Amino acid sequence: MRSLRGKTAVVTGAASGIGRALAHRLAREGMRLVLADVDRRALAQLSRELPGAMAVRTDVSRMADVEALADEAYARFGAVHLLCNNAGIAAYGRVWEVPLARWRRVVAVNLWGVIHGCLAFLPRMIAQRGPAHVVNTASMAGLVTPPLGGPYSASKHAVVAVSEALAQDLAGQGSAVGVSVLCP
Numbered sequence: 001m002r003s004l005r006g007k008t009a010v011v012t013g014a015a016s017g018i019g020r021a022l023a024h025r026l027a028r029e030g031m032r033l034v035l036a037d038v039d040r041r042a043l044a045q046l047s048r049e050l051p052g053a054m055a056v057r058t059d060v061s062r063m064a065d066v067e068a069l070a071d072e073a074y075a076r077f078g079a080v081h082l083l084c085n086n087a088g089i090a091a092y093g094r095v096w097e098v099p100l101a102r103w104r105r106v107v108a109v110n111l112w113g114v115i116h117g118c119l120a121f122l123p124r125m126i127a128q129r130g131p132a133h134v135v136n137t138a139s140m141a142g143l144v145t146p147p148l149g150g151p152y153s154a155s156k157h158a159v160v161a162v163s164e165a166l167a168q169d170l171a172g173q174g175s176a177v178g179v180s181v182l183c184p
């Protein structure tokens with residue numbers, strides 16, 4: 001996808017850090033923005049910074065939330081050209097010492113969040129039949145495995161695998177939808 005101006009981007013985890021920086025940069029590129037985050041207050045603050053953007057409170061670990069996000073984005077803009085599955089959380093500790101609830105939450109947000117984004121948006125992005133792109137945020141921890149980072153590394157390795165599979169599946173269909181996996 002060469003030109004961004006006038007096209008629509010969806011960014012999850014948009015209210016802080018990398019997502020917030022992406023949102024500001026994509027706004028400067030002239031994109032129409034759909035900003036999603038679980039943190040309502042931070043999302044409201046970002047909306048004040050980017051008044052033209054649409055903000056949708058979304059917990060990416062919940063498929064119903066991500067479906068609703070896709071429905072709202074398509075209802076408002078009719079197409080999505082750039083999907084940034086960026087929301088993620090960290091969890092560190094020895095594999096056997098990280099509480100079960102924390103393991104589940106990290107996988108739910110970091111991995112299931114990306115899967116939910118793919119399931120909710122890709123059928124419609126493919127059906128648009130024009131150039132579009134998916135950017136999944138993994139991490140260096142999706143390529144190497146440092147100590148004390150079991151849950152995070154496991155989730156991010158899986159995000160790399162999903163992204164590689166997705167890229168091959170789309171290319172195999174001759175789709176105009178491209179895929180990148182971001183490994184900060």
Ligand SMILES: NC(=O)c1ccc[n+]([C@@H]2O[C@H](COP(=O)([O-])OP(=O)(O)OC[C@H]3O[C@@H](n4cnc5c(N)ncnc54)[C@H](O)[C@@H]3O)[C@@H](O)[C@H]2O)c1
Pocket residue numbers: 012013014015016017018019036037038039042058059060061086087088089090109137138139140183184
């Ligand atoms: N910052 C880094 O150095 C770094 C390095 C490698 C990878 N990453 C990855 O980059 C992405 C962004 O990280 P960041 O550093 O900007 O983090 P951040 O904590 O600054 O921002 C993450 C945003 O995601 C939101 N979020 C958390 N859970 C969510 C959920 N269930 N649904 C929707 N939104 C949710 C948070 O409210 C927050 O606004 C993450 O996937 C992270 O794992 C970051």
